Amino acid sequence: MGKRSPLTAGQWAPRAVPETRRPDATSAGPPARRPAAWQWAARAALPVALVLWLLSLRHVNLGAMTDLGLLQVLPVLFWVALGLLVLGFCAALSDRRTRGGWFLAHVLALIAILHATPALLYPTLRYGWAWKHVAVVDAMIRNGGSVPGAEKLDVYDQWPGFFHLNALVLQATGLESALGYAVWAPPVTNALLIAPLLLIYRSVTTDRRLIWGAVWIYYSCSWVGQDYFAPQAFAFLLFVTLVALLTSQLRASAERPPGTPARAWPPGRFLAVVLIMAVIVCSHPLTPLMMISALVALSLPRRNRRVLLPVLGAGVLLTLVWDATVARPFVSANLGEFVGALLEPDSNVVSGLAALGTAAPGQVQVSWIDRSLSAAVFLLAAIAFLRRRWTRRTGLPLLVLAPLPVLVANAYGGEMIFRAYLFALPAAVLLISALLFETRRRPRLRVFAVVPLLLAMLGGLLFGYYGKESANYFTEDEVAATRFVTATTPPGSLIVSLTSDVPGLEMNYDKHPRVQLNEQDLAVRRRLVRDPIEGLEPFIDGATEREPAYIVLSRAQAAECYLNGTLPADTMRRMDTAMAGTWGFVPVFRNKDAVVYRYQNPDRAESS
Template sequence: MTGARDGPEDPAATRVGSRPPGRDRASATAPTAAAPTRTAAVRRWSVRAALPLSLGLWLLSLRSVPLDRMRDLGLLQVLPPLFWIAAALLTFGFCLALSDRRTHSAWLTGYVFGLIALLHATPTLLYPTLRYSWAWKHLAVVDAMLRHGGEVPHADRFSIYNDWPGFFQLNALFLRATGLDSAVGYAAWAPAFANALLLAPLLLLYRSVTRDRRLVWGAVWIFYSCSWVGQDYFAPQTFAFLLFMTVIAVLFRQLPSSALPRPDPRRRGGWPPPLLAGVVVLVAAIVVSHPLTPLMLISALTALSLPRRNRRVALPVLTAAVALTALWDATVARSYISVHITNLVRSLVQPDENVASGLASTGNAAPGQILLSWIDRGLSAAVIVLAVAAFVVRPWTRRTGLPLLAVAPIPLLAANAYGGEMLFRAYLFTLPSAAFLVGALLLPSGARQRASRPLVVYPLFLALLGGLVFGYYGKEAVNRYTPGEVAAARYVTDHAPPGSTIVTLTSDVPGLDMGYEQHRRIQLAHQSTKDTERLVRHPLAGVTAFLYGATEKQPAYVVLSRAQDMNGYLTGTLPADTSQRMRAAMAAAPGFTLVYADEDAVVYRYVTPPPGGGTP
C-alpha cells in the first residue's frame, strides 16, 4: 500500500524532476519500490500459509483429547495447547489477510469457513454420538411424525411441535426422499452446516450497507466470534433464524439506502413481484416452523418501517408476516395459544421479570459454571457497548437501518420470558447488526484507514473469540454422551411397552424420547420443591412416589447416567451423591430389577410388589 501512492507525495521524488530522465532516475526510485514489493510478497504468502497451517494444527490437536476429564469448564479444560495455538494463528492470518486490499475474497472466505470448522466441527469430530439433549428430542419428533404421517397424538409436553411442524416435516420429507432411517447422521453436523449457510445472508446484508470489503469481512468475523448462545444445533430455531436472516438480507438489498446497484436504476424502491413472492414464501416457512421467530421478524420489519423512505420495501413484507402469523396462530396453533394466553398476558405486565428470568441464579452452581455465566454476560455487554459507541462516533451507520434492526428485539424482551431464554434469543437476533456496528467502530472506512488497522485490533479479536469459547464449550461435560448412555436409552425404548413410565433425574439421556407419545416421562429434578427434598432425604421413597401402579404389562424404568450426574453437579440442583444413593437403595429394594448396566449408565425395571412383599 506504500508503493505508487507514496511516491509522488515524497518531496525527494519531486526534486529529481530537474534531472534528465534516464538511468539515474530509475536507480533512485528502484530501491524505494523494491522494499514494499518484498513486504507485500511476504504478507501475501503468509496469508496463504497461515490458513492451511492453522487447520492442520487444529486437526492434529484433536487426536487425543481426554474427554472423560471434562468438569466445570467442559472442553476448555481438556483441549490441548495446540488447539489454542491453531485458533490464534487462524485469527492472525485472517487479520493479515484483512490488512491487504489485494487479498482475494476466496482467502477471506476460507478463513471464515476455517473459523466455523474450528469452533463448530470440533465437538462433532471428538464425540462418538450426537451432542446435546434437545437435538435428540428433535430427532424423536421427526421419528414420531414419520410414524404417524403428520400430527402426533398424545404428544403431551411435545404438543407444541404439532402446532409448528415445518422444520420436522421438512426433515421427514428429506428422509423419505433419501431412504435414510434417521436424521441422526447429519444432525451431528448441523452446527457447522448451519453456520456455513448463514455466511451468505450475512455477506448480502453487510454489502447492502457498505462497499468497504474490509469492514464487511471484519463484521462477519466478529459475528462468528461473538455468537456464543449456541442456537445452531438440529432445531427449529436454527432453521428459522437462517430464514429470518435471508429475509432481512434480501430486504436490505431493496432499501433505498442499499450500497449495491439495483438491477433497474429507474426503480426508486419497491419489490420486483417474483422476488416479493419468494420472500413471502420464506416468511411462511418461518411462521409454520417456530413460534418466536415470526414475532422477531414482525418487530424487525416494524422498526425498519419507521423511516418513510423504507416503507415501500418494508411494509409489504410486514403485512404478509402479520397476516400469515395471525392466520396460523388462529387456526393450526390455536390449541397452544389458547392454553398459554394467560401466561402471555401476565408477562406483558411484568417486563422486569421477563428480562431477569434470563439471568439465572448461580448460587448453587459449580464454580466453573459461575465463571462461565459472568464471561457470557461480559461478552454480551461488550458487544452492546461497542455497538452503541459505533452509533455515537460513526454517524454514517445511523443511516443504514442496522441500528433499528439491533433494537428491534427489545419489545419482545420486555413482553415475554420465553421460558427464561428471551434474553439469549434477543441477543441472538441483535448480534448480526451489532457485529457490523462493532466492525464499523474497529475498522473505520475511508481513505484514512491504515492497512495495519486489522493487525492492531488482533488482540481484541482474540479476546472476543476467547469469550465465545467459554459460553460455547463450557457445558460440554453435559452435552456430550457416551455410547453406553445411548445404548441404555435404546434398551428402554426397545423394551418398554406402551403406557410404561420412564423416570430420570434430568432430561440428559440421549434418545430416551423416542416413542414419547407412548410413554410417561418423569424428571425428578424438575418436580416440586417438596418432591426434590424428599428425594434427597430418602432416595427410595422419592423415586417410588412416582412409580406406584407399575405392572408387568406397563412397568416403570429408572435410568441413571453420567450426564445426569454431571448436570446435577454443574447446576447444583441436586447433591452430587444423589444418583449413587438411589442406585444403592434400588439395588436392595423389592420390585426393582437391574436390566442394563454400563460404566456410564444403569437401568432398573420396576413392577409394584404385591401386598406382603412377595414376588410380583
C-alpha cells in the same frame, strides 16, 4: 461517486460507504507492494492452522471434562491453531488487495474449528435436545404427520415445519434416521449463514474490510449455541435470509434512477419473501415475533415504508392465521400466561440470568464470561453508533433494538434474553466492525492493534460454547442404555430420568409417559434428596398399575446436576444405591456409564 442526498436517522442507507473509506477506494496509482515474505506468511497461516487443529484432535481425553467442559481437555496445539488463524485473518484483512476467496476460506476454517470439533471428537450426537428433535422427526414419520399422545411435546405438532421438512428428506433419500446428518448441523448451519450475512453487509457498505470483519466478529461472538439440529436454528437461518432480501430490496429501491416507475417489489422476489415468512411461521413460535418486530423497526423511516409495509402486512397476517388455527391449542392454553408476562417486563428481562449460588464453580465463571461478552457487544455497538455517524443513516441500529419489545413481553422459559442477543447480533457486529476497522491511515496497524480484542471475543465464545460439554457429550454406553429402554419397554410404561440429558430417551415418546425429576418443584426435589425412594414413590406408584416404570440413570445426568446445581451432585449415586437395596427395583441394564432399573408395583407383581 455522485453526491448523496441527506438521509434521515434510522433510514436504511444502501451501500452507505463510510466517508473515511472513500479516498482508499478512489485513490489513483498502483497500491504499494508488500514484501513477498509477508504475503507468503499471511497465506500460509490458514493451511498451517488447519493442520495443527486436526493434529490437536488425535488424543483428547473426553472423560476428564468437569466444570469447564472441552476447555480443560483440548491440547495446547488447538489453541495455537486458533491463534494462528486469527493472525492469518488479520493479515489478510490488513491488505485491501486480498481477494474475497481468502476471507471466505478463513471464515470457513473458523467455523470448522469452532463447530466441527465436537462432531469429530464425540462418538455420538451432541446435546440432548438434538436427540429429542431426531425423535420427533421419527415419530412424525411413523404417525404420518402429527403425533397423538405427545403430551408436552405436542407443541411440535403445532409448529411442524422443520420436522416435516426433515421427514421429506429422509423419505426422499431412504435414510433411516436424521441421526446421521444431525451431527453436522452446527457447522453446516453456520456455513449457510455466511451468504445472507454478506448480502446484508453489502447492502450497507462496499468496504470489504468492514464486511468481512463483521462476518468474522459474528462467528466470534455467537456463543448462544442455537445452531444444533433444531427448529430455532432453521428459523433463524431463514430470518437472516429474510433480512438480507429486505435490505437488498431497500438498497435497490433507494438507488432507482429518478423517473423510474415506482415498484416496491418484483413479483417473484415478493413471492419468495412471503414463502420464507410462511415457513418461519409454521416452524417456530418465537421467530415470527422477532420477524414482525424487525419489520416494524425497519418500517419506522418513512422512505422504507413503501417497500416494507406490504411485507409487514403479510407477516402479521400469516402469523395470526397460523396461531388462530393450527397453533390454537397451545395459544389458548397459554394465553393467560402470555397476558400476565406483559405486566412483568422487568422479570422477563432478567429471567435468563439464573442465580449462580448452586452452580459448579467453573459454571459461575462461564456464566459471567457469557454475560461480559454480551455486554461488550452492545457496548461496542453503542460506541460505534456515536463515533461512526454514517451508521446512523442505516437500519443497523434499528435491527439491534428490534428484539427488545419481544424481550420485555415474555420470558420464553428464561431464554428470551439469550434469543434477543442472538437476533440482534447480525446487525450489531457490522457496527462493531466499523468501529474497529474503519480508518484512512495505517489500516494494517489498526487491524493488528485489535488482535487482542478479537482473541478475547473468541475466548469468551469458547467459554459459552464449550463450557457445558461434560453434560452435552454422550458416550456410546449411555446411548446403549437408552436404546435398550426405548426398544424393550412395553407401551404405556413410565420412564423416569433425573434430567433431560439422556440421548434418545424420547424415541417412541408417544408411547411412554415421562417424568423428569429436576423439573419438579422444590418440595419434591428436597424429598428426593432426603430419601430417593420416598421421592420416587409419588410418580412410580400411581403410574405402574398396568405397566412397570423404568428409571434411567447416566453419566451425563450426573454431570448436569453437578453443573447447574438443581440437584446435589451425588443424587444419582445415592439413587442407585437406594434402589439397589430396595425390593421392587430390579436393575435390568447396566454398564460403566448408565444403569436402568425396572420398578413393578409389589401388589401388581404378586397378582401377576
